[in-house]
Amino acid sequence: MKKTNKLSAAETGELLKTLKTRFEKNMNRHKGLDWTAVQAKLEAQPDKCRSLQKMEETGGEPDVVGYDKKTNEFTFFDCSAESPKGRRSLCFDHDALESRKEFKPADSAINMAADMGVDILTETEYRELQQLGQFDLKTSSWVSTPADIRKLGGAVFCDRRYNTVFLYHNGAESYYAARGFRCSLKV
Template sequence: MNQEELITALEDRFIKNKNRHEQLTWQEIKEKLIAQPDKIAILFKMEASGGEPDILGNDFIFVDCSPETPIGRRSICYDRLALDSRKKNKPANDAITMAKDMGIELLTETEYATLQSYGEFDTKTSSWIKTPDDIRNLGGALFCDCRYGRVFTYHNGADSYYSARGFRGKLIL
């Protein structure tokens, strides 16, 4: 996929899901994108890993809007400390490092709930979310999903990983 194809895919998604950003126009978004080629490179990474980024709300923030947690970011533990602490059966990577390498941030619990207000996401998967330091310092990490029409926030050891758990990210333009 080249830059023109990515911008076309983003525009198509933007138009198809106008309810996610009712007060913005594609022209506004495109102008901001063209002025920030580094952001386009990040959106390439979000798209390539299955994130289906789209503007959420009216604050020029791209969020992974794939129906399930992005397939290219699953089977990972929470952070590098958790990954390094595993003695066997280590996953290939961790959410915090992957997000940083991509140039995005994990969603917070509030941002995840906001995403869910635009539809049901993660009905078969789950996504790590930014975990408060007091929880992480005790070895835990938080993740969310949507089941039975409701958003749930759970905890797990930060070193755990499952094939259906990954992470969603955001990019502020």
């Protein structure tokens, strides 16, 4: 992945084209919102385009899921059917990664999210996403973990089974091929 904070003009153009196509195909996710306003915000914030590009490159299929009138910000979530393929097999955070003595995963969800310039979904955001469709029917996604749980060595994740969204716990150092994380980005 690129380490620069800016995409080239060609990369930005391709990203905007991809995002616009997805936006127009999934109007149920952002009723009443206009792509022109979203694009203007993105063009004014190249660092956000870089983050969206990283979400795209790792299989997240980011899309607009809301707009906050108070802050004048659009919210993007990963809307891939399953937890993004390029962000799986990760333990929860850096401390969990460091605690593994052998068979360490390549990275942690929190480290990777920070590198991408995004936030990992909260449980509330994850449940909001599930109102827009059915996600993680075969995979699961780490979600932001309360400090008191993390302090005791745990972390939480969610998935959708039996037409219900479940919240589970695991040791923060655990990682599985079918568990990744989903991102949130405000623009």
